Amino acid sequence: MLELLNPAIAYDALMDFLGAGGNVLLIIMFVTFFMWALIIERLMYWSGAHGGVAKRAQRAWSARNDHKSWYAHAVRDRLISEAVQEASRFNNVIRALVAVTPLLGLLGTVTGMVEVFDVMAVTGSSNARLMAAGISKATIPTMAGLVASLSGLIFINAFDRNVEKASHKISDELLIE
Structure with missing residues (x-):
């Protein structure tokens, strides 16, 4: 395990x-990196910047x-709305990426199974060794898409x-006084 360092x-x-995993796994990797970049940005916001946004709204009201x-009342509603908008920035993008990653995993499943059927059609048999690459291209993207989705779902x-x-x-x- 230490050799992976x-x-x-x-x-x-x-x-x-x-x-x-095939080409679809590469797409899942890029989508997951983008999703995690947004998650890290939101974690940084909640760990520090949100306090400043809330204090700015309080100062403006005071x-x-x-x-x-x-x-x-309209100014108060605007201050609250601006703070909530800042707090929820990128949440919809993260939510969309959480929804897209399992679908990309399903795309990987379909492309892997097409490869399995292609091998079966070319060889005329169901040789397990020849079908192994297609099976891995069918299962690995599915797993990766689900893991990426679950990791994002927890944070969103x-x-x-x-x-x-x-x-x-x-x-x-x-x-309101």
Whole structure:
């Protein structure tokens, strides 16, 4: 296991895995990297930047002299909306990528099975050794798509809960006097 810390061995293992999974696995890998880049950006936002966004909304509300008029209510709603919009940025993109990765895995399954049927048609038999490459191209992308989707699903649910909590908290903090 420690040999995988060697970059050359890790690279060879990754290339072997991508080769066994076919071209669709490469697409799943890029989509997953993009999804995780957005997840990491959201984690960084929630670990630090959200406090600043909430304080900026509080300062803007506190700086107002009028808290009772219709216009003040509209300003309060705008401040809450801007904070919630900032908190939920990229959530829909992550949600879409979570939905797309299993479908890409299914595409890999279909292309792998087509390869299996192609081998069967060319050889005229069901030789297991000849079909093994197609079977791996059918199962590995499915597994990768599901794993990528599940990893993103955990975080998007947490982000949605954080947005809901932040919305209620900011609404409570911007009191109408």
